[in-house]
Amino acid sequence: MRSVIKKWPALALTAVLATSFAACSAEDGDGGETVKEDTDVTFTGDPVKVMTIAPVDTAAINTPEIVTAAEAATITINNDGGINGHKVELISCNDGNDPNTAAGCARQAAEEGVVAVVGGFTTSGTAIVPILEEAGIPFVGATAFSAEELSSKISFPLVSGAPAFAEIGARTEEDGCQSTSIVLYDVPTALKAVDLINIGIASAGGEKGTHIKVPTTTTNFSAVAKAAGESECAILGLPNDQIAALAAAGKAQGEDTRYYAVQGALNQKVIQDSNGAMEGAVSAVNFVPASDPVWDDAKAASSEIDWSYPYVQNTWAAYQVLVQVTADLDEVTSATVLDALGRASGIDAGGLMSPVDFTKEFPVPGLNRVFNTNVQFVRAKGTDIESVSxxxxxxxxxxx
Structure with a gap:
């Protein structure tokens, strides 16, 4: 039986920074096509601008598939007549994985009069949100890493962020794990993630997990896999390649560890690169798995994309939310979109997620903009990711 978490660490809201963002980095696709613009569509209103912010061609984080997802989403919307007859013009801004560049993206959004920043991926919400807030521009599908994204009235995340860490911790205990390792990079913010996971474990009546600190320069994961193998279960929060290397090393060494992954760390690249070592691994997600037919429209819009990446999913879903909340607007501006979002409930992005209510904030100070409190557990099976709850x-x- 779970106990209720009475107190929430104030610093915990940035816990995702050290783990999920690394795990979610998208990569170039393996070819394929993206939907083409239908030039025969007639629009009845002036164009409206939107922006998607994502890092591309940086030394650390690269998410070109997110840009492709935004392009595919806007073209699909326009081929269906746009937003209430307004053609949607996409501005994709490369934040360079740099706060100063990210702030420049936000200023560009304000200067060009975008009606919303939609989806994308950034670790620089602290630099972006205040500028959008001053300009009155909503951030639909915010990445939800920074304190600002989790508290600002212009922020409308579609992911659970920090609370999902506690949930995956609780799941390990409920699955009967007698001992659990928590494998994260050895960076200061990882300590907050460990706190969150351990709160979840404790809420389900378990003992704290063992924190395995992985140097960011690690290339050989044999020792890490051995250390994780000393526990019955291991929660992983590393980049894709490192998770695959760890699991493969554990399999080669005969470790019999049950793997769990933080939100965003279980996707098809990890499964494929681990050569079967991630079979049965479990994670918690906010979106319906990409294998579900509900993603068929997205797949039809672009076959270049691995739709199992959570922030690729988030970007496509954010565009569906934008269409959903603007359906009855006579005038489409940042002010009217922000107002419509603030009054919206039952928003499910066309069935991609459980319905959310933007009128009700999360009952935890500092995490009040967590709207999507519904997660489901998924598991790696073969080369697919299937729902198990x-x-x-x-x-x-x-x-x-």
Whole structure:
């Protein structure tokens, strides 16, 4: 039986920074095509501009597939007549994985009069959100790493962010794990993620997990796999390549570890690169798995993309949310979109996620903009990711 988490560490809201963003980096696709613009469509209103912010061609994080997803989404919307007859013009801004460049993207959004920043991926929400807030521009599908994204009235994340860390911790205990390792990069913010995971484990009546600190320069994961193998279960929060290398090393050494992955760390690249070592691995997600037919429209829009990446999914879903909330707007501006978002409930991005209510904030100070409190557990099976639970509301875990 879970106990309610009575207190939430104030610093925990940035826990995702050290783990999920590394795990979610998208890469170039393996070829394929993206939908073409239908030049025969007639629009009845003036064009409206949107922006998607994502790092491309940087030394650390590269998410070109997110840009492709935004392009595919806007073309698909326009081929269906746009937003209430307005053609959607996409501005993709490369934040360079740099706060100063990211702030420049936000200033460009304000200067060009975009009606919303939609989806994307950034670790620089602290630099972006205040500028958007001053300009009154909503951030639909915010990455939800920074304190600002998790508290600002212009921020509308579609992911659970920090609370999902506690949920995956609780899951290990509920699955009967007698001992658990928590494998994260050896960086200061990882300590907050460990706290979150251990809170979840404790809420389900378990003992704290063992924190395995991985140097960021690690290339040989044999020792890490051996250390993780000393526990029955291991929660992994590393980049794709490192997770695959760790799991493969563990398999080669005969380790019999059950793997769990933080939100975003279980995708098809990890499964394929681990050569079967991630079979049965479990994670918690906010979106329906990419193998579900509900993603057929996205796949039809672009076959270049691995739609199992959570922030690729988030970007496509954010564009569906934008269409959903603007359906009845006579005038499409940043002010009217922001107002419509603030009044919207039952938003499910066309069935891609459990319905969310943007009128009700999360009952934890500092995490108040967590709207999507419903997660489901998924598992690696063969080369696919399958659902192994219904969507579950994590709010009761926090006393809500």
């Amino acid at each position: 219904d969507f579950e509301d994590i709010t009761p875990l926090f006393g809500g």
